[in-house]
Amino acid sequence: MVATRLHSGEHLGRYELLTPIAQGGMGAVWAARQVGQHGFRKTVAIKTLLPGLSEDATFEKMFLTEARVVMRLHHPNVVQVLDLGEEQGVLFQVMEWIDGESVSTLLKVTERDGVRIPIRLAAFICIQAALGLHAAHEATDDDDQPFGIVHRDVSPQNVMVTYDGHVKVVDFGVAKSSVDGAATGTGEFLKGKVPYMAPEQASGERIDRRTDVFSLGTLLYRLTTGTHPFLGDNQIVTLNNVLACRPAPPKERVADFPDALEAIILRCLQKDRDLRFSDMAEVAAALETAIATTDAPVGERELATFVRTQLSEHRVARRAAMRQAGRALGWASSTSDSLPRFSDAPASGETMTPSGTGPGIGSFTPPSNAPVTLRYSATPSASNVRPWLSSSPDSKTQLTYVHPPSHTRRRTAFIAVALVAIASAGVAAFLSMGRNEDPARQTARASEPPRAAPPSEPSANPGAPQASIGTTETTAPASASSPPTEPSSPPVTKRPIGPAPIRPKPTPTTTPAEPSTAPDLGF
Structure with missing residues (x-):
């Protein structure tokens, strides 16, 4: 099945896509919401393969292997994979929201602003990353057999720092492990980023956990000195530097660089892997000892303060984009996770422009039918039933609010139930009227003679007495010698079903009644 392009507001299983937040060479990451019962919504990150790679068996295998590997890892410094699924030909991983x-x-912003990352904070970031990588290296299967995981893409792009001061290792997409049933061998194409590769990785030799030690040492060098130890004018020069050149000591780049920290970095960057630290636990322990001599405190609180100060614009822009997208999709103002609550959606014609700038940030504008796709497609779709995000690398996102249709459905259902209840109550009341009739009237009705049936056709004798429809009337038989006489009592009229009206009793008269041949009807 060919994978389709994804739009904001589209569902992958029980997950609703919100807005794209990152895209790499293999896949894209979306901010999304997990939707549950009773209004439960939780922000998650969803990673998908790019549409052009979804039909490639090699990339599909790598994608599935990554999910199986990370699902085995449970460590605060490693991103958690919560779910793996496929919807309409789209493979996707559901990860915790970071x-x-x-x-x-962080490096780009600080260098742009001329701010140097404190050495102690750079060391703290690498300590936390080392602990997460050590957990991955030590992971075992259900039979306690090691998976042999090697990340082999430890780089600034794959280490994240949160606004709460936590550090997360992400993207095990090119990791080597025994989960896929075969270890990496020689002759396989290079995986990872050339500037952060270890020599054995760049030359296609066997790799192990010490390969990641070299990459982390390169990252630590970059963070603490502000320069890269091997970067050249192009990839070929950089690759040659990784294989053959010794890096300049950090003290040549930063005059007051700590001796203990320099020794740790140079040991990590040894060409011979046997001269490096044997595992990430040793790296973390050595770094903790090195920064323990500093007087300034270092920890999650200090890292959070620095990150929030330097990346405040990014934080405001990201959250504003997610609030806007949530309003455009008709989400409620309450949510079950830590994402900032958004208030009631703006009224028709109202605009709202967020603070800060960034990709996908804009203001509420007239409706646009251009959906957000993984490649920023701007092709309109007539089948759109929601306002889609319209985004391109050089344009702002356009969002339009629509009231959620669920409110109308609930209102219609309530009215229908109310009408049914009213009709039922009316029928019940009408039927109960007959049952509540006065007992005296019921006795009188029971003593009445049978009512005459209406004639089926007009009588041939116009002078003969006729029976009116709806009236019971009894007359004396006519004789030839005497004319017919009128009854002394009025005719009895048929009463409708229901309680009979109370009639006053007739007042006795002193005038004697004339003799009559009509029978007594009981009045």
Whole structure:
């Protein structure tokens, strides 16, 4: 099945896509909501393969292997994979939502603003990343057999720092492990980023956990000195530097660089893997000892303060984009997770422009039918039933609010139930009227003679007495010698079903009644 392009507001299983937040060479990451019963909504991140790679068996295998690997890992410094699914030909991973930015973004912002990342904070970031990577290296299967996981893409893009001061290792997409049934061998195409590769990885040799130690040492060098130890003018030069050149000591880049920290970095960057630290636990322990001598405190609180200060614009822009997208999709103002609550949606014609700038940030504008796709497609779709996000790398996102249709459905259902209840009550009341008739009247009705049936056709004798429809009338038989006489009592009229009206009793008269041949009707 060919994978379709994804739009904001589309559902992948029980997950509703909100807005794209990142895209790489293999896949894209969306901010999304997990939708449950009783108004439950939880913000998650959804990773999908790019449409052009969804039919490639190699990339599909790598994508599935990544999910199976990370699902086995449970550590606070490793991103959690919560679910794996496929919907309409789209493979997707559901991951925990990380409210933060990559170290790559932190580096770009600080260098733009001329701010140097404190060495102690750079070391703290690498300590936390080392602990997460050590947990991955030590992971075992149900039979306690090691998976042999090697991340082999430890880089600033794949280490994230949150606004609460936590550090997360992400993207095990090119990780080597035994989960896929075969270890990486020689001759396989290179996986990872050339500037952060270890020599054995760049030359296609066997790799192990010490390969990640080299990559983390490169990252630590970059964070603490502000320069890269191997970066050249192009990929070929950089690759040659990784394989053959020794990096300049950090003290040559930063005059007051701590001796203990420099020794740790140079040991991580040894060409011979046997001269490096044997595992990430040793790296973390050495770094903790090195920064323990500093007087300034270092920890999650200090990292959170620095990240929020430097990346405040990114934080405001990201949250504003998610609030706007949530309003455009008709989400309620309450939510079950830590995402900032958004208030009632703006009224028709009202505009709202968020603070800050960033990709996908804009204001409420007239409706647009251009959906957000993984490649920023701007092709309108006549089948759109929601206002889609319209985004391109050089344009702002356009959002239009629509009232959620669920309110109308609930109102219609309530009215229908109320009408049925009223009709039922009316029928019940009408039927009970007959049952509540006065007993005296019921006795009188029971003593009445049978009513005459209406004639089926007009009588041939115009002078003969006729029976009126709806009236019971009894007359004396006519004789030839005497004319017919009128009854002394009025005719009895048929009463309708229901309680009979109370009639006053007739007042006795002193005038004697004339003799009559009509029978007594009981009045």
